[in-house]
Amino acid sequence: MTETWTAAFRSAPVSPYEPTPLVYPSRGFDDQTLRQVVRVRGGGDRLRVRLSNLYGKEPLTIARTRCALHTTGSAIAPGTDALVTFGGATEVNVNAGHEAISDPVDLATTTEVDLVISTYHATPCEPATYHPFALQTGYLATGDVTSHPEIPHPEQVEPRFHLTGIDVQTPPGRRVVAAFGDSLTDGVGTTPGANLRYTDHLARRVVAADLSLINLGIAGNRLLTNVFGESGTARFDRDVLAAPGVTHLIVQLGLNDICLPAMQGAPPLSADELIDGYIAIAERARHHGLTTVIATITPFSGAEAISPGFDNPENEELRQRINQWIRTSGEFNAVADLDQALCDPATPAALAPAYDSGDHIHPNDAGAQAVAAAIADALPA
Template sequence: MRLRRWVVAAGVAVASMTVTVPAATADADGAHWVAAWGAAMQRPTPGTEDNGPNWSVKGFDDHTVRQVVRVTAAGSRVRIRLSNVYGTKPLAIAGARVARSAGGALVWPGSSRPVTFAGKQAASIPPGKELVSDPVALNVSPMERLAVSIRVPAATGPATFHRFTTATSYRAHGDHLDDVAVKAFGEATQSWYYLTGVEVDNPGGAVVAFGDSLIDGVGSTAGADVRFVDQLAERLGLPVVNAGIAGSRLLNASSCYGDKAVDRFRRDVLDRPGVTRVIIHLGANDLGYPQVGGACAKPNRKVSVDQLIAGYRALIDAAHARGVRVTGVTILPLRGSLFPFWTKEVEAARTAVNQWIRTGGAYDAVLDADRAMADPAAPGTSRPGYLFMDGLHPNDAGHYAIAAAG
């Protein structure tokens, strides 16, 4: 297929051009699978006052977990991708189902379909591995919400998960895969567990948004799907996968915020089916964490502009080697944040990094989130009307401004 290349200028003159987008890879049965939803997986970590409780550390024991996701592409068949990447023992799956969401934990009657793995309802996922299901016959529409239910019959130990979401997941004790009603699903949390992808049979190419809390949607209204990544999916009419992890860094890992980006890039971006473009926003936490205490920020050693650029180039080179085009996103203003990120030294580094992103020529396109958020009356800060209460992340209006710039 062919697509108009989209570029954010925001004051930088960048020519638009037409590029050829390769189709998703065909399976032996002729299916062209493309990623339509996704989440980047993390190690289990306790909940916090800001993010609320989660079930990752204890895991599950004789539970049904129901998770609602919004797919960004149409298809006549779907399949799910489950992850036990950070598990300490094999993950037993007794069954799974996919259905149309009717809101909350409710599913549309008559829409639920069984999911199989190599022809069987049950499966076991070894530690460190992912598992892709068999195709499920279900016609889905772009931006439709699906409910994916997973049955875990025994104690799992610590659970591979995605910590921060703007969605709600539910669980019930016992086997409730076939339940349409919500009565049994009396527990809820704003994290995703084991489910790392939903893929559809579609000839198009997917975009993956990869990075930190800006990509993950911090500051946007929960349950509203108004992250700038969500809005780009609506505007572009393309499958868009969110592989952001709030707190993620380019060059350093964290026990709370996932592997460093240069280590997780292949799994979270390049190994997803049908990916043709990646959007990258990283660097703010690399610059800011040296000023932050606490275990989650460790290691919090300083990084230089040259080290960040080398990290960006490593991602760009890896993407280009797979025929994937790369859009770089400038780092948002940091001054005025409740987080102690900003210093004169950090601001100088942020400015230098953003200038390289805009003019260095390494990226195929640039989305200038910095200029979209910037307050003309106060250089180096964001417009007050675009800010979430933490003074750093965009609110709904800020996410809209960034998406509109794209």
């Protein structure tokens, strides 16, 4: 039986030149090894690595790349370290605006496993195409230590740099759920390094149905506006449709379109504009045969004290209008009512205290688990 490539991990890329300041800015590297840990889902006998220079202004050169299974900290599992090549070469040059996909690597993965990708940057490179909120510590050291069993006294880094994907080789028919969203999908509010995002919980729930899951969340992302990454409508084809094996889609976007404009002194969007954006994604997904779930927009009452301009009566009215459309439009195959799953019954415009990470916007670990349960119940087979 001919095997095929399937997306097993994704990290949606963001420009290092974002006009809006981010909590974790990007950076460049020079004579340094970067070791990054990622959770791969969906087992296979071989894998391939994706490195991106999508938002670079100059060509990117990576002198050496290796991969291995992870143990703890910066350590790799003995006997699993493997060299990664690109077109048979150890060094890879990635032109600005492009991505490099490695040759197949003979490293087997299981249904859920942590993988270490180590890259050596021998010459200076500009700020990297990256993912600001990795929620998984990376490790940085001087020189080429890509093959070291453990990096001694590394610098710890919070974002994920250049690494945008891992594919695994599997028999035909592997099905993949693409979780497409903002900071809630990205996992902001959950415990870093613990794999307790809603997508982590959901991946473990759907594995019995022979589904795996990739996380395409970007903190701060919007449906319609290119702020904190390209908009959902702009990046949909690149991030979702181009990922091999995707059969199911979860759309969780819109809260930032409602609330961030007032924080930044911009005019608010209308309900019709947002609805048109959702319909555009639904139509693209239908055209490509994806089974779709859309999530209602979650409560944010109380966020004003921490994020001025985020929470006001106009924003809440718009949230209610959009949620009513989501529940009744029929544009998507199913609705996951995260509003109902997370709200405080005594104050429905607010997150339930047991699910609030503390900023009145993002669910905590328990809230992420509740989100996963609501989506799992809605997700068609």
